[in-house]
Amino acid sequence: MTPAARTQAAIELLDEILAAAASGGAAADTLIARYFATRRYAGSKDRRAVRELVYAAIRQAGPVPVSGRAAMVAVADRDPALAATFDGQGHGPAPITPDEPRAERGIAPDWLVDALTASGLDEAQQAALVDRAPLDVRVNSLATTRQAVLEQLPDATPTPLAPLGLRLASGTPIEQSDLYRAGLVEVQDEGSQLVGSALAAQPGEWLVDLCAGAGGKTLQIAAAMDNRGALLACDIDRARLQKLPPRAERAGATIIESRLLNPGHEAQMLSDWAGRADGVLIDAPCSGTGTWRRNPEARWRLTPDRLARLRMMQEQVLSIGAGLVKPGGRMIYIVCSLLDAEGRDQVAAFLAAHSGWSAEPVEPTVGTPHGPGRRLDPASHGTDGFFVACLRAPC
Template identity: 85%
Template sequence: MTPGARTQAAIELLDQIVAAAASGGAAADTLIARYFATRRYAGSKDRRAVRELVYAAIRHAGPVPSSGRAAMLAVADQDPAIAATFDGSAHGPAPISADEPRAEAGVAPAWLGEALTASGLDTARQSALVERAPLDVRVNSLATTRAAVLEEWPDADPAPHAPLGIRLPNGTPVEQSELYRAGLVEVQDEGSQLVGDALAAKPGEWLVDLCAGAGGKTLQLAAAMENQGALLACDIDRARLQRLAPRAERAGATIIESRLLNPGQETEMLSDWAAKADGVLIDAPCSGTGTWRRNPEARWRLTPERLTRLTAMQVQVLEIGARLVKPGGRLVYIVCSLLDAEGAEQVAAFLSRHSGWSVEPSGPAIATPHGSGRRLDPATHGTDGFFVACLRAPC
């Protein structure tokens, strides 16, 4: 592909990504994969170059751009080399007109930027939300040690804070490695590892991962429990939960029971666990504002209405989880969001509804105290953004 053809491909992809953001369609990574699946002539260098152009444009634009061309023009205005590819060649984009619309630079749409500011994030911390994320993996302590994995990956470094974390060069094909195939590592951001440790899982306990998804934190809990005790992984999303079983088999995590829940019937379907769990982990559905480094187009998908629906879901899962905790047991609430509406305010509202529950001084030691919990953010801690709080049930 010529430089112009690469830019034109990026424009076409950005058009698809903008449309998908408006309609709730596929994520950018999926659209990029589909695009190149029908264009076999594009080599690996072409695919990499186009992908970098696409994500540069996504990260640059705060509000949703009017078109893929408008998004790329905003990048071209900052980079003469990209501007030169708008040359009107056979496979390249048409020459630039000075009066053409450009995507507006920023971190997020205006309403969302105001919400982040109100949640205590200054300009620098907001800007870091759309920078490129590092590549972290978690060592599976059921099968090996971090020292042993580091010997096998000489270009890797220990993660700065997570005891089982390893940081790899971006682009490392982790899932094609023998270490991954053997179940020795799992891809997991260091921040996710740190907040997953907040439950302080111990061998022999009865634990519930209430919003398990594909099971990243479930596997982390099983390893901390040394495969001793009972671990129930639940979700309402069949497709995501089905991904847990092969991951657990690869990791050698044998104590996990998966349970698909019907929306609205969760309490009834979990009645056998009522007031029996030593601990419940709630990695709640949320806006994902803390993970924009990995999914920067997600900020174009979030609306005030969707945020309202998400906060209502968070109230619901907190109530479901609280019923499972035995007297004196603990509940850890996590969101990969930095909005107070999903974090500190949710915990404050829960405590106002449940007299006798208390806040435990638990969570990542490096995290910043925030409300009744603790918070990680990319600018301060170099991790994805998270809010975590540990709550103790009355005896």
């Protein structure tokens, strides 16, 4: 592909990504993979170059651009070499005109910037939300040690806060490595490892991962339990939950039971666990504002209405989780969001509505204090953004 053809490909992909964001379609990574699956002539350098252009445009634009071309022109305005590829030759895009639309630079749509500011994030903290993220992995303590993995990954460095974490260069194909295939490491952001450890899982306990998804934190909990006890992993998303059994087999995590739940009937389907769990982990569905470094187009998917629906779901899963905890047991509430509406305020509302429940200090101490919990953010801690709180049931 010529440089101009790469620019045109990026514009076409941006148009697809914008349409998917508006309709709830596939994520940018998926769309990029599909695009090149039908264009075998594009080599690895072409794919990498186009991907870089696409994400540069996404990260730079705050409000939703009017088109993929508007997003790319805004990048070209600051890059003469890129601007030169708008030459109208062959498969290249038409020349740029002075008065054509440009995407507006920024962090996010205005209403989201206002919400982040009201949640206590300054300009530097907001800007870091759309930086590129590193690649972190968690060493599987059921199978090996961090030192042993370090000896096989000389380019890796220990993460500063998570005791089983390693940091690799972005783009490292770790999932194609023998280490990954043998179940010795799992891809997991350091922040995710830290908030997952707040459950303080112990061997022999009865624990529930209520919103397990594909099971990243479930595997972390199983390792902390040393495969002793009972661990129930639940979700309402069949496609995501189906990824857990093969991951558990690869990791050697033998105590996990997966359970698919029907929306609206979760409490009935979990009646055998009612009041029995030593601890419940709730990694609640949320806006994902703390993970924009990895999914920057997610800023364009979120609307006030969607945020309101997510808050209702969070309230529901907190209520379901509370019914599973035994007297004196604990519940860890996590969102990968930095909006107070989903974190601090959600926990405060739960405590006000559930007599006898209390918030306790999060252990290990992670992030910075924030209301009844603690918060991690990319600028302050070098991790994805999270809010975590530890809630104790009445005895």
